[in-house]
Amino acid sequence: MLPVIWQGIVTGCLYSLGALGLVMIFKSSKMVNFAHGALAGYGAFSVHALTAGGAGWPWLAAVAAALLGAIAISVLVYGLIAELLQRAATTATIATLGIGLIAQGMILWQYGSNIFRLDLPLPHLSFSILGMALTAYDVAVLSATFLVVVALFLVIERTRLGVAFRAVSTDPFAARVCGLSISRVHLFSWVTSSMLGVIAALLIVPTTFLSSTTVTTFMLQAFAAAVIGGFDSLPGSAIGGILVGVSCNLFSFYVAPELLNTFLLTFMLASLSFFPGGILSQRLGSRV
């Protein structure tokens, strides 16, 4: 049982990374980005195309290029959506679904429905602690998650942009009255979110393979993590990711792996019934 939980924690970290991106966008612009998975998948595919898939770049350069590309795309996406956001979050949400479809279609068009392998450039190490095999991959995932979360925390807590982000997410109107540029904060959250998405995608792909749907299906767990942790809480979604990772692993190991989506659905509905607004939310007044 212990190895199953441990593997759950490792993949849960990646769900947290995905969920953090979704929550960043939700906190600033009050909308859900359904294109998150498809765009992150596009990033993973471009890393593959730049390294093993032909161009033969060094891995780090390819990742840097993919991150830059993700930033450019997220700026473009935000530019398309910005005006919709001022009217209704619903229409902006539907627009992100459209963008997700386009990204998915572009992946299919450029790379077909083939399956690729995309490994991290890691040495084949594995040590054994308490009867559990600890591989270099696990260490890489844990340390990458740790670094990203710490960096995100520092940016949000210590920089002027982070203060502005918190102000906008608490009260957009008051923030605008104080002279903060809303669209700059939105851009910050969209850019950060897209980078988090690409990092999560690159880390999740080695566990399975890279196909046009891998990353999008992976993002369902990220959505579940965000729902369980609360869409307006960054630490909540980080914990939610690990909870989802562990419980999914336990469920598919002991009960039925073919019912995983159904399990996630019931898990989300149960969590909404017992912890409306997320596991970390204090129940302060109404949230209508």
Next chain:
Amino acid sequence: MSEPSTTALPADRTRRSAVRIDDRMLSIGTVLLLGLLPIWIGSFWLYSISLLLAQGIAILSVSFLIRYSGEVSIGHNFFVATGAYTIALLQNGPNVPFLGGVVVATAVSAAVGLLFAWPSRTLSGVYLSVVTLALGLCVPEVLLYWSEVTGGFEGLFVESRIVGGVASGLQQYYVALAALCIATFVAHRFRGSRLGLMILTARDHPHAAAAFGMTSGSARLSAFAVSAAIAGFGGSILGFTTSMVSPNSFIFWNSVTLLVGAVVSLYSTRIYGVVVGAAFVTLVPQLLSNYGQFILIIYGLALLGVIIVFNVTVPAIVRRVRRRRNHRV
């Protein structure tokens, strides 16, 4: 489109009446045209258009939800499947007649919709939208897991004749057309009903509505249940027109299709709007069957394009025209 013309406040009568006659004429014209269509078309197109009409009901349910509660659902294939499988199971087990099956399927879908939306009644609508994603994804795996009930991959057979002596293709077509007329009529008249007015009041003036006992949570629950009922109704008709139900017709992709149709129809509850939306999502894949990967891109562009044109471009043009006119005066 971002501000649907449905509001709880009484409309400006003088301006509306002219428009209303126009709308009604268009609706009647569409129904007449669809009613006479079987004279000219062959059996392949008859079947395709029957499917299109049944699909239209499901599209209407998504439009209805967006219109009345402002929620996006990408899990409505679940309710369509609920309706379709309910009628199939009722026919294969206790041998319930078609009409009875439709009524039960609609009621079951409404109940399931209510049950599903229940946990999110006090939360912001975001949670509901996200959970519909999981709802949409879980349909095929549930159907395949309990395959001794649902018939597994092969699915179940649905009787496609109600009266003897008439070709089943024609029966399927006219039943689908009649069902679409009923669904659009109900969805359209819903606006003036007691429940409809309360839901709209809860959307426009939450505090006033809450004072009358309709909180935004219960408004969302009601809108979701009605929408699920329409989807289940459409599902039972879809089962009838395809004469079988199988997991393949209720995958997540179908929800995306429904949403694209709803957006292309501009969330219309009128029959001509619904038919346009349904025609887009059924004809594009048929015409582009050799270019599968482009369908995704075309759907995405349709979603994005329609939304941006009707929320950004059109208002901008209206504003400019208005400004110019004021200038001249």
